[in-house]
Amino acid sequence: MSASGSRRLGVPPTPGAAWDRSGAWASIPERLREQGLRWTPQRRLLVEVLAQTDGHVTGGELVERCREADTTTIPSTVYRTLDVLEELGLIRHCHGVDGREEFHVLPETEHGHAYCNECGRSWDVEVEEVGAMLASFQERRGFEVDLSHLTVAGRCRDCRGAGGTGEAAVE
Amino acid sequence: MSASGSRRLGVPPTPGAAWDRSGAWASIPERLREQGLRWTPQRRLLVEVLAQTDGHVTGGELVERCREADTTTIPSTVYRTLDVLEELGLIRHCHGVDGREEFHVLPETEHGHAYCNECGRSWDVEVEEVGAMLASFQERRGFEVDLSHLTVAGRCRDCRGAGGTGEAAVE
DNA sequence: GCACTAATTGCAACTAGTCGCAATACGAGA
DNA sequence: TCTCGTATTGCGACTAGTTGCAATTAGTGC
Incomplete structure (x- = not known):
């Protein structure tokens, strides 16, 4: 893969302008559509799971939680949606010591x-x-x-x- | 990935403080035995590959190079040997931006x-x-x-x- | 309400690496 | 040189995540 792969360095959410969290979630469908992207049941499920999450989660945990709600959840769909949401600035990912991916939900400040x-x-x-x-x-x-x-x-x-x-x- | 292979740019290795590299490699068998560990053909092969390496390599690249010399090379053996050599201080591992493992050979200074x-x-x-x-x-x-x-x-x-x-x- | 088309999904195969376990073989000691 | 204990190997299964592609479907325009 190339360093410029699917995970772009999205412009991070402005730290001072503390978001209205619930508002941020509610506006996702239209923010997607503004960019010609779509609002699907799979994306809604992941967003619901994310909305109940605070702090850090691994990709695997998210797949797991989505599967609890919908057993037909496909990992690649989750990871691809995570990329999209990161571009929207709703989450940020980083790597733990073991190199495993971790996501922050709605980071209020870059850290x-x-x-x-x-x-x-x-x-x-x-x-x-x-x-x-x-x-x-x-x-x-x-x-x-x-x-x-x-x-x-x-x-x-x-x-x-x-x-x-x-x-x-x-x- | 287009730019594979070792990439060491910018700050060059400290020129004066060079180790006696060949000496470090030569002492490996006895250093292993001192700790009740063993010197096997698989380990020798990896050490030979490492000795020809400068800068950073990924685990995958090392497996690849070992396999070029010996087609029966098993990835898990390579990774396990890498762990052992890291404990001996001959290599250090870190994670690239994508979370993939990278190894430094004979790091002259912690960096x-x-x-x-x-x-x-x-x-x-x-x-x-x-x-x-x-x-x-x-x-x-x-x-x-x-x-x-x-x-x-x-x-x-x-x-x-x-x-x-x-x-x-x-x- | 229907058609269209491009975004998305599901799937299967693949990369990178880890782990448990039975078989092998290193190397210390007799 | 032979024996023996155990470190190490090989292997297969597994975790975590990615990718290409054909099938599906969201959402726009009519």
């Missing part, structure tokens, strides 16, 4: 992730924490970093044995 | 990678460039970052210039 290789927990990484790095890439390389795709692997405080709390663990 | 989503090129990211981020993770979260596993995705200078889609997309 990256930190994963602990040992316990497998993950944390959101906000722009402030890596702002200097982003700026340095911009200046030194002219490189525009896609924060939502940033995955930082390593060992968390707990696993290093330093004691302390695993704040805001996601999983 | 991360920057990938351009559009042209697919990649660059090494040395510790100086992300030092502040590493330190901040350490202090604020007690999190020890594994730099060699860091993949920064985004758009490179050339693609931002050529694409002309405007810097307005940056958030």
Whole structure:
């Protein structure tokens, strides 16, 4: 495959302009149609599943949940719809430490992730924490970093044995 | 994929601090045996292939090259041997933007990678460039970052210039 | 309500990689 | 040189995701 494959770097949702979540879901059919795309039962099902999801999900989990609602769900349809929804800015995908795909639903702010290789927990990484790095890439390389795709692997405080709390663990 | 093979662009390997590569390879059999592991023909083949490799390779490419030398090569054996060699520190693996595994042979310094989503090129990211981020993770979260596993995705200078889609997309 | 056409789906085959298990064979010790 | 324990291999099945293609169908125009 080529790096420019089906997964384009869509323009991310503007962070400040916090979306009305329910509104965002409701407008999907017309937003699709505006672009000559279609609103199908399969897409509606996935959107319903997504609307009940908070935080991160893997593609496999989404396929699973769709299949619970409709046993005839086909994985390739789910993954293709996920691509379309990502282009619409409703979800963002990134890769966990193991390289597996993960999706964020309606990311309110662009953020990256930190994963602990040992316990497998993950944390959101906000722009402030890596702002200097982003700026340095911009200046030194002219490189525009896609924060939502940033995955930082390593060992968390707990696993290093330093004691302390695993704040805001996601999983 | 059009641009396969090793792509090391931008920051070149540190010229002075070169290891004695042949020495590192030569000591593998005994290093394995020291740990109660074994030196097999399959492992020797993979090590030979690796010794002729510079920069980054995907697992698939390695399987391919081993198969060229020995058509009976089994993928799972290659991947398992890769794990063993990583434990020995002879290679490091990371994940490209598409989540696919990539291996570095004999990494001279711990480094991360920057990938351009559009042209697919990649660059090494040395510790100086992300030092502040590493330190901040350490202090604020007690999190020890594994730099060699860091993949920064985004758009490179050339693609931002050529694409002309405007810097307005940056958030 | 009907026809048309291009977007979408379902399917099957494929890529990349992992895992469990029985058979093989490395290499330490006799 | 032979024996033996166990690391490793080969294999087949499986997970996660992608792709090409023919059949289906959403949605526009009449």
